[in-house]
Amino acid sequence: MSKSSQKQRWWNNAQYRSLFFQVVLVAMIVGFFCFIGTNTLANLEKRGISTGFGFLSLKAGFGILQSLIPYDESYSFGRTFLVGLLNTLLVSALGIFFATIIGFTVGVARLSNNWLISKLAGVYVEMFRNIPLLLQMFFWYFAVLRTLPSPRQSWTAGEVAFLNIRGMYLPRPLFGDNFGFVVWTFVLAIVATVFIRRWAKKRQDETGQPFKLGRVAFGLIVGFPVLVFFALGSPLSWDIPKLQGFNFHGGMTVIPELTALVLALSVYTATFIAEAVRSGILAVNSGQTEAASALGLRKGKVLKLVVIPQAMRVIIPQLTSQYLNLVKNSSLATAIGYPDLVSVFAGTTLNQTGQAIEIIAMTMSVYLVISLTISGIMNWYNKKIMLVER
Amino acid sequence: MRKITWALVATVVTLVISAGFAQASTKEEVQKRGAFQCGVSTGLPGFSIADEKGVWAGIDVDVCKAIAAATLGDATKIKYVPLNAKERFTALQSGEIDALVRGTTWTLTRDTSLGLNFAGVNYYDGQGFMVSKKLGVKSALELDGAAVCIQSGTTSELNLADYFKENNMEYKAVVFDTHDATAAAFDNGRCDVLTSDQSQLYGLRTHLKKPEDAIVLPEVISKEPLGPVVRQGDDAWFNIVKWSLNAMIQAEELGVTSANVDEMKANSKSPAVRRLLGLEGIAGKGLGLNDDWAYQIIKQVGNYGEIFERNVGTGSPLKIARGLNGLWSKGGIMYTPPVR
Numbered sequence: 243m244s245k246s247s248q249k250q251r252w253w254n255n256a257q258y259r260s261l262f263f264q265v266v267l268v269a270m271i272v273g274f275f276c277f278i279g280t281n282t283l284a285n286l287e288k289r290g291i292s293t294g295f296g297f298l299s300l301k302a303g304f305g306i307l308q309s310l311i312p313y314d315e316s317y318s319f320g321r322t323f324l325v326g327l328l329n330t331l332l333v334s335a336l337g338i339f340f341a342t343i344i345g346f347t348v349g350v351a352r353l354s355n356n357w358l359i360s361k362l363a364g365v366y367v368e369m370f371r372n373i374p375l376l377l378q379m380f381f382w383y384f385a386v387l388r389t390l391p392s393p394r395q396s397w398t399a400g401e402v403a404f405l406n407i408r409g410m411y412l413p414r415p416l417f418g419d420n421f422g423f424v425v426w427t428f429v430l431a432i433v434a435t436v437f438i439r440r441w442a443k444k445r446q447d448e449t450g451q452p453f454k455l456g457r458v459a460f461g462l463i464v465g466f467p468v469l470v471f472f473a474l475g476s477p478l479s480w481d482i483p484k485l486q487g488f489n490f491h492g493g494m495t496v497i498p499e500l501t502a503l504v505l506a507l508s509v510y511t512a513t514f515i516a517e518a519v520r521s522g523i524l525a526v527n528s529g530q531t532e533a534a535s536a537l538g539l540r541k542g543k544v545l546k547l548v549v550i551p552q553a554m555r556v557i558i559p560q561l562t563s564q565y566l567n568l569v570k571n572s573s574l575a576t577a578i579g580y581p582d583l584v585s586v587f588a589g590t591t592l593n594q595t596g597q598a599i600e601i602i603a604m605t606m607s608v609y610l611v612i613s614l615t616i617s618g619i620m621n622w623y624n625k626k627i628m629l630v631e632r
Numbered sequence: 633m634r635k636i637t638w639a640l641v642a643t644v645v646t647l648v649i650s651a652g653f654a655q656a657s658t659k660e661e662v663q664k665r666g667a668f669q670c671g672v673s674t675g676l677p678g679f680s681i682a683d684e685k686g687v688w689a690g691i692d693v694d695v696c697k698a699i700a701a702a703t704l705g706d707a708t709k710i711k712y713v714p715l716n717a718k719e720r721f722t723a724l725q726s727g728e729i730d731a732l733v734r735g736t737t738w739t740l741t742r743d744t745s746l747g748l749n750f751a752g753v754n755y756y757d758g759q760g761f762m763v764s765k766k767l768g769v770k771s772a773l774e775l776d777g778a779a780v781c782i783q784s785g786t787t788s789e790l791n792l793a794d795y796f797k798e799n800n801m802e803y804k805a806v807v808f809d810t811h812d813a814t815a816a817a818f819d820n821g822r823c824d825v826l827t828s829d830q831s832q833l834y835g836l837r838t839h840l841k842k843p844e845d846a847i848v849l850p851e852v853i854s855k856e857p858l859g860p861v862v863r864q865g866d867d868a869w870f871n872i873v874k875w876s877l878n879a880m881i882q883a884e885e886l887g888v889t890s891a892n893v894d895e896m897k898a899n900s901k902s903p904a905v906r907r908l909l910g911l912e913g914i915a916g917k918g919l920g921l922n923d924d925w926a927y928q929i930i931k932q933v934g935n936y937g938e939i940f941e942r943n944v945g946t947g948s949p950l951k952i953a954r955g956l957n958g959l960w961s962k963g964g965i966m967y968t969p970p971v972r
Contacts, residue, residue, distance in 0.1 A: 290864045291725065291747035304789040305805035315793035388820045407821050408779055487777045488767070488824045489804070498822070499806075576784075579808045579817065585784065590807065593718050593785030596746040598725075 282599065297595045298323070304590055306581045308497050319591050326586035327608060333503050333582060334569045334612070340508035341568060342561075345515025352520050363516070371513035376574055378510055383502035383578040390498075393489055402482050410496040411483035418477025427470045431462040438462075499580035503572065511568045518560035522553035554627050562620035566613050573609075583608060658730050658862070658869035659920065662703055667711045670696035671729035674714045674810050677835035678944040678952075679735050679755075688712050692733040694939040695754050695860055697932065698876040699731060702925040707932035716810050717785040721746050724863060731873050732861040735829065737787045742861075751873040753859040754936075755944075756956040756965060758852035759791050760830035762837060765845050767824060772851040776801040781814050781823035783807070788828055791854040815839060829856045834950045872919050879926040881968040882908055883935035885959060890934040897927060908971050926971070936966065 252258050286293050298320035305315055310328040313321060352363035370378070388407065391397060396406040404411040435458075442453035471478075483493030526549050534548040576585035588605045592598055662668050672680035672692055680690040688696075688710075697707040713729050724732045725747055735757075736742075738750040761772050769775065772795070782788055784807045796803045806823050808814040815836045818826040826833065830852060837843045860877060862870050883889070886905050888896050897909050907913040909930075910923035919925065933939065940957060941947045958964025 286747070288865070289725070289747035290744075292745040304793050305803065307804055307806055315797060384816070384820075388822075392821050488775075489777050489779060491777065576809060577813075579806050579813070581807065585807065589718055589784050589809075590789060593721070594741075594790070596721055596742070598722055 286599070292595075292597060293600070294597075295600055297597055297600075300595070302591065302594070304594070306586055307579070308495075308500065308581055319595060322591050323583075323587050323604065326581065326583035329581050329586070330569075330572055330575075330583040330608075331612070333500065333507070333572050333575065333580065336500075336504045337507035337511065337568045337572065338565050340504060341511040341515055341564070344508060344512035345564075346519055348512060349516035349519025349523070352516060353523055367513045367516050370509050371517075375506060375510050375571055376577060379502060379506040379574060379578050382505045383499065387498045387502055393485060396485075396490075402480070404483060404485075404490060407498065408489060408495075409498050410501070411490045412494045412496065413480040413482045414492070414494040416479045416481055418479070420474045420477040423474060424467050424471045424477075428463065428467045431466050435459045435462055497580075499575070499578055502578055503575050503580045507568055507571060511564050511571075514564045514567075515561060518557050518564065519553070521560070522555075522557035523549060525556045526552045551627065555624075555629065558620060558624045558627070562617055562624075565616050565620065569612055569616065570609060658866050659703060659872060662730055666704065667709050668696070668700040668703060668731075669711045669713055669729045670699070671713045671715050671720055671723055671732040671734055672696065673734050674716055674812070676735065676811050676832055677838055678831065678948060678950045679835065680712075680714075680733070682712075682714075689943065691755060691939055691943040692735060694933050694943065695733045695877060695880075696731070698880055698929045699860075699873055701928040701932045702876045702879070702919075702921055703872060705922065705928055707928075717783055718809065721748065724748060724861060727863070730862075730869070733859075735832065735858045736861050737829075738857045738859055739787060747864045748861050749864050749870050751860045751862055751870055752877045753857040754877055755831065755858045757829040757831050757856035757858055759788050759827060759854040759856060760833055760852055761849045762818070762826045762828075762833045762846050763824060763849060765847055769849070772849045772853070773799060773801075775803070775825060777803070778824040779804040779806055779822065780825045780827055781806050781808065781818045782827055783811060783814050784809055786828070787854070787856065792827055795853045811836060812839075829858070831944060831950070831952060834952060835944075838949050868920060872921065875919060875971075876925075876929060878968040879908065879929050879971060880933070880936040880939065881959070881966055882971045883926070883930045884937040884966075885961065885968070888930055888935060889938055890930055890932070893927060893930045904970075904972075913972055 253262075283293060299318050301315075302317055302319050302322050303315050304322075306313055306322065306325055308329060309325045310332060311321075311324060313325050348363045348366055351359050352367065354360045354363070390405060390407040393406045393408055396404040396411075398404045402413050435455075438458060439455055442455055446452055481492050483490040483495075530548050530552065531544055534544040539547065572582060573584040575582035576589055579585070583605055588601055592601045595601070670693075672688065672690075675681045676690070678690055680688060680692040682688050693712070696710050696712070700710045701707040713723065715723050715729075715732075715734060720732055720734055720736065721742075723729050731751075733754070735755070736750075737757075738753065742748060743750055761775065763769050763775075775796075780792060780803050782792060782805055789805065789807070792803070792805065803825075806817060808817060811828075811832070814828075815826065817823060819840050826836065826846075828836070830848060833848050837846050837848070840846055860873050862873050883893075886902070886908060888905060888908065893909070896905055897911070900906060900909075903912060907915075909927045910916060910925065915923035916925045917923075922928075934942070937959075940954065944950045944952045945954065954962075954964055956965050958966060960967040
């Protein structure tokens with residue numbers, strides 16, 4: 243034993259050996275990807291296919307249905323990337339917002355003591371969770387929204403908002419010079435509310451006296467800006483859509499593709515969120531509720547202070563997955579003509595330039611970055627609400 | 633562990649070595665496989681569409697058949713690969729198909745930066761507009777503010793933008809992936825206008841709920857020479873595709889049809905006909921094919937006039953006049969270099 247350990251060569255040393263193989267493995271992996279990269283470039287060159295990112299500055303020359311930033315045919319391919327990206331972010335944000343609201347409502351409703359409500363929630367979940375998302379999109383877009391009237395027979399609300407097969411036309415706010423003050427008041431009110439909340443919590447911890455934060459916050463955040471708004475002489479006017487020729491002009495348009503996509507994504511994802519919420523609430527031992535009631539807390543307080551904080555720990559990880567799914571599923575938009583990143587950039591732009599590798603790589607990195615960001619935020623939140631063990 | 637490591641090394645080495653080999657020629661691949669993989673549309677009446685039994689027909693499909701007849705001696709040995717406008721070039725570049733015959737417009741960008749070659753023109757087209765009769769529009773210049781349905785990844789998207797800009801008009805482009813979805817959206821009233829190559833508009837109109845309610849406006853806003861496409865860098869295959877198409881045009885010029893080709897082969901004294909049918913001259917040697925390659929095309933598929941009339945002309949529901957697609961000697965611009 244001692245003899246062999248004296249004579250041990252370095253390549254027989256377990257530590258060196260494992261290090262050596264790890265270095266070799268890493269080198270091989272790096273080499274492999276370098277090889278794939280150079281090989282691809284060489285082959286593209288050989289076949290006369292253009293490479294590089296120079297195309298991003300070329301003129302795009304095609305129109306896009308919906309853009310959150312100024313865009314027309316004379317902008318570059320790089321701009322189409324931004325337009326598509328913003329459209330994807332818009333539909334994802336709206337989808338996450340509505341899916342969360344519907345999901346939490348349905349999840350709680352499914353646990354309701356009311357037979358009808360809980361069964362309705364159950365039917366909703368089982369139905370929409372088990373039909374493929376793409377079919378649901380077709381349903382909303384080709385079946386539901388197609389029954390709307392033509393522009394000339396639009397449904398209207400007081401001749402200022404219109405709904406027809408081309409979309410929803412709403413008045414667009416035109417902000418006056420002094421409108422900035424109203425916004426600032428609003429921001430100030432929010433900051434003030436945060437401070438009041440801290441003070442109230444501290445006071446309650448010290449003296450046990452509760453503070454009715456809700457009313458004060460409402461007064462500050464809503465009432466104060468409204469007062470300032472009227473004091474400044476209402477610096478806001480509206481651009482109302484009008485029917486001219488074929489279509490409505492002016493105002494804001496919500497295109498039916500967006501409506502259908504948001505509906506499909508939020509209704510579908512909400513079913514999974516509802517189940518996550520239900521599992522979260524059921525995971526809280528009923529003894530907790532009973533103990534809280536025994537302490538004399540009212541039902542609302544029991545939910546707010548005991549059940550929800552514990553349920554959230556179970557809900558958040560699943561919720562994160564569902565948010566990620568929703569963002570990635572939004573790429574199905576291309577099937578119903580919504581101009582998202584995949585449809586505009588990895589679709590039209592790819593086809594006009596033919597630079598598949600660059601464009602697909604850019605598109606994939608975008609989804610990766612969005613997903614990692616969401617996942618990062620949710621992990622941070624998860625850590626914050628984790629059980630603090632004392 | 634060691635075994636795995638060696639396996640990895642071996643794989644990498646094999647990859648490096650195999651990368652050095654040149655690709656096999658497309659012609660040999662097709663002949664070895666015994667089937668020609670032809671990229672066509674997902675369904676466009678008159679050009680390439682499958683019937684309820686899955687049998688493909690159309691003027692583009694007939695070009696596929698001609699290539700198969702020349703290369704394999706059998707026009708039925710084809711595997712059709714339906715592609716939408718967005719997928720088509722990638723499918724060809726990656727070798728999933730041997731040739732693309734899918735109403736593809738020949739442009740400078742496509743010819744020079746995609747690693748592709750256009751092997752000729754089998755249909756001269758131009759972009760047009762289809763509107764509902766109810767709108768009462770008589771000219772495309774009255775379309776300011778219209779919502780326009782259009783297929784993604786086409787030259788039509790670019791022409792449309794140019795045309796509206798030149799005429800100081802505005803439009804909203806509603807973009808879909810396939811012909812079907814685009815036409816369905818127009819049919820439902822999502823758009824006022826459907827734009828595409830004019831021939832396609834006539835084809836799509838036959839599939840509307842009420843075809844008689846839609847009209848195609850007179851304006852043609854672009855040049856759309858549509859033709860077969862192959863990968864760059866395989867000149868032998870490029871020649872085969874190019875001359876398969878040329879042979880059909882030459883046959884129409886010489887009056888050789890699928891009906892009279894056997895009789896012509898036996899009796900014709902015309903040197904031009906005898907050269908086309910492989911009885912004289914270079915025949916199939918230059919292309920590396922059998923001497924009767926052009927005979928097989930004409931016998932099994934027909935000449936250009938036949939395929940035109942059968943698919944889009946008077947013998948079809950589309951009833952498109954020959955126009956630009958007539959022979960050069962008869963007022964059109966269909967012209968082929970001599971087969972000699």
